[in-house]
Amino acid sequence: MPTTTIDGHEIHVDAEGFMTDPEEWTEVLGKSLAHQIGIELTDEHWRAIRFLRSDFHEQGETATLRRISVVGGIPTKQLFELFPQKPAKKLAYVAGLPKPHGCV
Known part of the structure; x- marks a missing residue:
């Protein structure tokens, strides 16, 4: 690996380049990963990241954009503003999780 x-x-x-061991992730590392793809993290970014990581630990897989919106309560439009172009993929990358199923 x-x-x-x-x-x-x-x-x-x-x-x-997606992390394969979520336990290696830290918030400091998340900031570095976000910086690498041109994102400065705000409280709203952290809300999405924390939901995604929590949901991953409960479900055993990275949530899709639809699940983040429906279960996490973060509107899809807002996710596109926070993580432009490919929000589910970029959010998973910054959160230190595997790429969601269905993302190309």
Whole structure:
């Protein structure tokens, strides 16, 4: 399994750069991952990230955009504003989770 180093921490990633071990993630690492894709995290970003991580631990898989909107209560339009173009994919990346099923 490939690894990469971010901010001096070696993390396990897949071929697309998504973390494969959610336990390696920290909020500091999340800030670094967001910075790499041009996102400055606000309280609203953290709300989405915390929901996604919590839901992952409960469900065992990364939530889809629809689930984040319906169960997490974060409107799809807002997710596109927070994580432009590919919100589910970018949110999963920053949250240190596997890419959601159905994302290309």
